[in-house]
Amino acid sequence: MTDWDTNEGVPGFVDIPRLSEDPARAEASSSREYSPAEDLEDPLAAREVLQLRELMKNFVQEMVVGREVNIVVEEDQLEKGWLRLTPNLLQLRLDVDGASHEMLLRNIRDVRSGKMGHGPVKLDxxxxxxxxxxxxxxxxxxxxxxxxxxxxxxxxxxxxALEQ
Structure with a gap:
């Protein structure tokens, strides 16, 4: 079982294949869990992979429980909501004013941060x-x-991860 497996009988983790297979390395590491960072020769890249893995693990754990969010509804107006990730990691669920809205993660075309020059609401x-x-x-x-x-x-x- 991996960190991503929700143990619910549905896919909920990303399987990262090994980049190379060295028989001596495979035998030595067979008693412990595989980390994709092991196959990276650049120590900086390996550290980045491990940091991203830890970041994602913490984010998923937090978001499955859910968190309060501020939703931008109009210029200078925010509405409180509760955002959570479904345990199978396929959807975001937003609860606002007693209504629940579901978004499939695969339907997210892009994620933009910061100000956007167009649209009905000015963002900061x-x-x-x-x-x-x-x-x-x-x-x-x-x-x-x-x-x-x-x-x-x-x-x-x-x-x-869901686009593939």
């Missing part, structure tokens, strides 16, 4: 917008740039 640097394939968009406002960047990066990774 703390905003992150999910652009959906159907032409709709949903913008959230975060407390900090670090929080916004973490959300944007992790949602992009999840959406890209």
């Amino acid at each position: 640097s703390l905003c992150c917008t999910l652009l959906l394939k159907g032409g709709e968009c949903l913008s959230f406002r975060f407390q900090s740039l670090a929080e916004r960047n973490r959300f944007a990066k992790c949602v992009k990774v999840l959406a890209l």
Whole structure:
């Protein structure tokens, strides 16, 4: 079982194939869990892979429980909602004013951070917008740039993983 497996009988993890297979290395590592960073010869790249893996693990754990979000509804107006990731990692579920809205991650066309020059609502640097394939968009406002960047990066990774 991997960190991504929700143990619900549905796919919920990304299987990263090994990049190379050295018999001596395979025998030595057979007693422990495989890490894709092992196949990277550049230590900096290996560290980045491990950091991304840890970031995604923490994000998924947090988002399966859910978190309060500020939804940009009109210029200078925010509405509180509860955003969570379904345990199978396929959808985001947004609860607002007693209504539940579901978004398939595979329907996210792009994730944009910060100001956007067009649209009915002016966004600031703390905003992150999910652009959906159907032409709709949903913008959230975060407390900090670090929080916004973490959300944007992790949602992009999840959406890209489902494109394949």
